Amino acid sequence: MKNQADNLIHLVDEKRKTNDVFMKNSNVQIYTVASGKGGVGKTNIVVSLAISLQRAGKKVLVMDADLGLANVDILLGISPKLTLYDVMFKGRKIEDAIFEGPEGIKIIPGGSGILELSKMDVMEKRSFINQFKMLNGFDIILIDTGAGISMNQLSFITFSDEVILVTTPEPTAITDVYSVIKIISSLKLNRKINIVVNRVKDEKDALNTFNKLNETTTRFLGIELKQYGFVADDIRVNTSVMNQVPFIIKYPNCLASQCIDNLAKDIINNRKNKIKVKTMDEFYNRLLKVFG
Numbered sequence: 001m002k003n004q005a006d007n008l009i010h011l012v013d014e015k016r017k018t019n020d021v022f023m024k025n026s027n028v029q030i031y032t033v034a035s036g037k038g039g040v041g042k043t044n045i046v047v048s049l050a051i052s053l054q055r056a057g058k059k060v061l062v063m064d065a066d067l068g069l070a071n072v073d074i075l076l077g078i079s080p081k082l083t084l085y086d087v088m089f090k091g092r093k094i095e096d097a098i099f100e101g102p103e104g105i106k107i108i109p110g111g112s113g114i115l116e117l118s119k120m121d122v123m124e125k126r127s128f129i130n131q132f133k134m135l136n137g138f139d140i141i142l143i144d145t146g147a148g149i150s151m152n153q154l155s156f157i158t159f160s161d162e163v164i165l166v167t168t169p170e171p172t173a174i175t176d177v178y179s180v181i182k183i184i185s186s187l188k189l190n191r192k193i194n195i196v197v198n199r200v201k202d203e204k205d206a207l208n209t210f211n212k213l214n215e216t217t218t219r220f221l222g223i224e225l226k227q228y229g230f231v232a233d234d235i236r237v238n239t240s241v242m243n244q245v246p247f248i249i250k251y252p253n254c255l256a257s258q259c260i261d262n263l264a265k266d267i268i269n270n271r272k273n274k275i276k277v278k279t280m281d282e283f284y285n286r287l288l289k290v291f292g
């Protein structure tokens with residue numbers, strides 16, 4: 001009798017502990033960073049923004065969901081040996097596919113795994129969800145995607161809390177980002193669309209670009225955009241790419257870095273306004289709902 005009671009108490013205790021872990025991690029905010037045109041600066045922004053947010057005391061996970069070329073690891077000069085694919089199909093632990101980036105940020109390369117979610121059988125899914133449950137304690141997840149609007153990007157946008165679209169002031173980049181907004185709006189997702197204008201000459205250049213875009217989407221799509229800061233065109237970004245060191249580390253006080261710090265502040269303030277109850281479990285479930 002005593003043994004049975006002990007076992008029950010132990011079980012309840014274990015369950016409570018598990019719940020406690022999830023409660024502590026109850027406000028993960030997921031942002032997908034996308035664009036219309038390629039090469040507008042998504043990966044550079046994601047990496048430096050992650051570091052800036054981490055410096056501000058947030059725990060950040062970057063997910064490289066660009067299925068084409070590995071992006072994030074090249075900018076950081078690291079070469080991950082495992083991706084989510086190995087966790088899904090090769091029985092590897094999720095911890096082995098999470099890489100420690102600079103200043104404590106964590107990076108998870110999606111690899112081809114993302115596209116294969118729907119191909120997993122029940123056992124593989126179960127083992128994968130168990131792996132995901134081990135991931136805890138993140139405040140913000142930034143998902144870096146490739147250019148354009150494939151099923152993959154759309155799935156990530158559906159799955160995240162907010163989307164950050166990056167454009168430059170170039171007319172071609174604006175036209176392309178408009179097409180992306182049009183597609184997102186047709187899905188009636190009710191996601192907030194935030195715009196970051198990259199490579200601007202000055203604040204006026206950023207405002208002009210944003211206003212032009214916002215007027216068009218408001219008029220033709222009934223969608224009001226939110227300006228989420230801007231990033232200056234800064235030669236030090238190029239130099240940092242060449243050196244495979246994020247610009248926020250190599251030149252913490254350069255114009256582009258200051259812009260990223262402002263963007264991080266915006267994101268943190270925005271988080272305060274609406275804390276969501278979320279767990280890594282829920283993260284996984286959403287992932288499965290969208291891709292599975």
Ligand SMILES: Nc1ncnc2c1ncn2[C@@H]1O[C@H](COP(=O)(O)OP(=O)(O)OP(=O)(O)O)[C@@H](O)[C@H]1O
Pocket residue numbers: 035037038039040041042043044045066071145146147198199231232233234235237238241256
């Ligand atoms: N603020 C900036 N100032 C100067 N150059 C920049 C800036 N942002 C990006 N660049 C340049 O643009 C290049 C492409 O940037 P990045 O790789 O971040 O774009 P991307 O949108 O992720 O591209 P892709 O669509 O291929 O994933 C960089 O290598 C850099 O040379």
Ligand SMILES: [Mg+2]
Pocket residue numbers: 042043044066071144145146
């Ligand atoms: Mg990129």
